Amino acid sequence: MPLAGSLDIRPLLEAAPTVTLADRELHVDDVDILQALFEIRVPDREAIVPPALNPTIPPVVTFLAYRAKDSAFGPFSLVQVRVTARAGVRPRAFLVSARCDNPALAEELSGSWGFRIDPGEVHLARFHDRVECRVLDDRRPILDLALIDPEPITGQDIQYPPGMHLARVQDAQGLRPRLVQVDTEYQFRRADRGRPQLGSFDAAAWGDDRLVLAEPVSASFSACDMTITAVRYVCNPDIPASEGTENVGNP
Amino acid sequence: MEFGIFIELSVPRPWTAESERDVYANALEQVRLADELGFDYVWAVEHHFLEEYSHSPAPDLFLTACAMQTSRIRVGHGIVACVPQYQSPIRIAERAAVLDILSGGRLELGTGRSATWTELGGFGANPDETKKTWDEFVRVIPKMWMQERFSWQGRVFSMPERAILPKPVQKPHPPMWVAVTSPGTEVDAADRGLGCLGLTPGGFSESEKKVNTYRARIENCDPVGAFVNKKVHTVNFLSCAEDGDLARRSGLRVASIFSYMASQLLSAKEVLPTHSYPSEGLLPALRRESGSPGDAAKSFKGVTMGTPDDVAAAIRQWENVGFDGINFIAQFMEIVPQQYVLDSMRLFAQEVMPQFKSSPVRQPVGVGAD
Numbered sequence: 001m002p003l004a005g006s007l008d009i010r011p012l013l014e015a016a017p018t019v020t021l022a023d024r025e026l027h028v029d030d031v032d033i034l035q036a037l038f039e040i041r042v043p044d045r046e047a048i049v050p051p052a053l054n055p056t057i058p059p060v061v062t063f064l065a066y067r068a069k070d071s072a073f074g075p076f077s078l079v080q081v082r083v084t085a086r087a088g089v090r091p092r093a094f095l096v097s098a099r100c101d102n103p104a105l106a107e108e109l110s111g112s113w114g115f116r117i118d119p120g121e122v123h124l125a126r127f128h129d130r131v132e133c134r135v136l137d138d139r140r141p142i143l144d145l146a147l148i149d150p151e152p153i154t155g156q157d158i159q160y161p162p163g164m165h166l167a168r169v170q171d172a173q174g175l176r177p178r179l180v181q182v183d184t185e186y187q188f189r190r191a192d193r194g195r196p197q198l199g200s201f202d203a204a205a206w207g208d209d210r211l212v213l214a215e216p217v218s219a220s221f222s223a224c225d226m227t228i229t230a231v232r233y234v235c236n237p238d239i240p241a242s243e244g245t246e247n248v249g250n251p
Numbered sequence: 252m253e254f255g256i257f258i259e260l261s262v263p264r265p266w267t268a269e270s271e272r273d274v275y276a277n278a279l280e281q282v283r284l285a286d287e288l289g290f291d292y293v294w295a296v297e298h299h300f301l302e303e304y305s306h307s308p309a310p311d312l313f314l315t316a317c318a319m320q321t322s323r324i325r326v327g328h329g330i331v332a333c334v335p336q337y338q339s340p341i342r343i344a345e346r347a348a349v350l351d352i353l354s355g356g357r358l359e360l361g362t363g364r365s366a367t368w369t370e371l372g373g374f375g376a377n378p379d380e381t382k383k384t385w386d387e388f389v390r391v392i393p394k395m396w397m398q399e400r401f402s403w404q405g406r407v408f409s410m411p412e413r414a415i416l417p418k419p420v421q422k423p424h425p426p427m428w429v430a431v432t433s434p435g436t437e438v439d440a441a442d443r444g445l446g447c448l449g450l451t452p453g454g455f456s457e458s459e460k461k462v463n464t465y466r467a468r469i470e471n472c473d474p475v476g477a478f479v480n481k482k483v484h485t486v487n488f489l490s491c492a493e494d495g496d497l498a499r500r501s502g503l504r505v506a507s508i509f510s511y512m513a514s515q516l517l518s519a520k521e522v523l524p525t526h527s528y529p530s531e532g533l534l535p536a537l538r539r540e541s542g543s544p545g546d547a548a549k550s551f552k553g554v555t556m557g558t559p560d561d562v563a564a565a566i567r568q569w570e571n572v573g574f575d576g577i578n579f580i581a582q583f584m585e586i587v588p589q590q591y592v593l594d595s596m597r598l599f600a601q602e603v604m605p606q607f608k609s610s611p612v613r614q615p616v617g618v619g620a621d
Contacts, residue, residue: 001264058372084517088511157526
């Protein structure tokens with residue numbers, strides 16, 4: 001039978017964001033996105049995603065770094081650390097945590113879409129020979145990675161699966177632990193791919209010290225407009241997503 | 252119409268000392284019955300590292316066992332991965348020739364390139380390269396079979412002159428196929444004179460377009476071998492019982508668990524931006540078409556599940572699309588009892604198969620839109 005997640009979410013719930021469901025969207029023009037994927041080595045791969053989700057074979061960590069020169073909240077940089085997963089048969093990514101250099105945006109992402117997000121100093125820089133990303137926590141590097149030798153591709157070749165964010169969702173029935181499905185739409189202007197190169201990754205600083213990066217898989221860069229759409233689905237983290245998903249979007 | 256069975260050799264957890272042996276034994280029993288009942292083919296897949304989904308890394312060995320226990324059914328070695336990190340084309344030609352000899356000239360060789368990062372990444376293979384390596388492999392393999400001594404200077408493979416032995420029993424060589432999952436591979440198949448082994452039970456109109464493209468192009472092909480294999484097969488799930496509800500329930504359980512297990516694998520396209528895989532291959536297509544445990548009542552059009560009349564009606568639709576063969580997945584993860592699988596095959600052979608075996612060769616008439 002399919003492998004099922006077994007992550008104990010109780011210790012995570014205390015610090016999980018509280019989400020109030022609303023018909024909010026966040027549109028940002030002219031965003032640079034670096035994505036890098038690495039296979040991970042974990043003794044218990046089921047234990048890295050909640051019971052609602054299924055781990056992939058093999059498990060993969062995805063780094064998603066964004067830089068926007070402007071937005072409704074001003075300029076920002078943001079990095080997400082995610083683990084590939086499945087909700088039923090559908091590709092998803094479970095958010096481990098995120099770092100953002102814009103407190104107002106961080107608050108919005110946390111309260112509307114359940115981003116588990118901490119402050120961080122994020123540097124994302126694109127050159128013709130490489131794209132670099134560094135994240136500092138109180139001047140201490142917690143992530144240093146790069147895309148090497150970018151070559152043009154089309155945006156259609158890149159996949160960013162929806163995120164699944166553990167949160168306490170406030171609705172008519174009270175405050176309930178839920179995985180919030182975060183869908184994002186993209187209009188690509190350019191895209192590149194290259195080799196991923198890891199300098200350092202402090203997994204503990206991102207909230208899960210079991211994530212030991214093993215094999216590099218791929219890296220891509222895109223320049224696009226993006227819209228984080230209103231939440232349509234949440235699911236009970238304790239039961240399979242195929243049974244525990246609720247449609248909370250507008251009809 | 253021709254009919255085959257498709258063997259995945261999926262092994263559910265918990266894995267005991269006996270579980271893999273039992274799955275292989277059950278599969279061999281299905282193959283022996285298929286041979287008795289008049290099925291035309293048994294196809295055995297090549298997969299690596301696909302936990303539970305398929306424990307079939309050495310299909311030539313499994314098919315040798317099939318050949319030793321049967322007398323008539325053709326043994327489909329496919330899809331054999333034409334990826335140099337998996338194996339050299341020399342080894343494919345050699346092993347396939349041995350299988351052709353041991354089966355008394357019953358080998359069909361299905362070629363392909365893998366669609367999952369789970370497999371390609373495990374071997375350190377570059378997904379960008381697999382279409383190119385497949386192309387070179389399918390050009391050299393028939394030459395290795397036909398030429399007494401062979402040499403090659405290629406892009407991914409070179410060798411000095413040697414006699415590649417043994418030679419197949421079938422002359423000039425066994426029929427060759429290619430797995431068609433990505434859009435456009437039907438054109439590759441046609442241009443090279445290869446049989447079209449469809450692995451995605453897509454919609455009727457989409458399939459009809461592919462078949463028509465294939466049939467038109469193959470008339471002017473430049474075959475990689477000594478002859479053209481013009482056959483076009485598709486794949487489907489088989490569940491046939493007098494109780495149609497039971498058949499559909501059982502068949503959908505197989506299809507659903509197939510989807511669920513396939514979804515846990517990482518497709519090459521999902522983790523690596525590449526033009527080389529314009530679709531995500533067999534697994535997501537079947538996943539999409541056959542629904543999920545979350546909506547288990549869903550099935551795709553033309554599914555071969557139900558009473559003999561239901562199954563015959565579905566086959567008639569695929570025949571009208573232009574297919575001349577269907578290979579069936581009758582079991583997966585041992586999700587239905589072995590006896591049910593055998594009974595389903597028997598009923599199909601008694602009630603359905605004769606309707607298609609006795610009919611003269613039909614021209615495709617089309618079925619219109621989905």
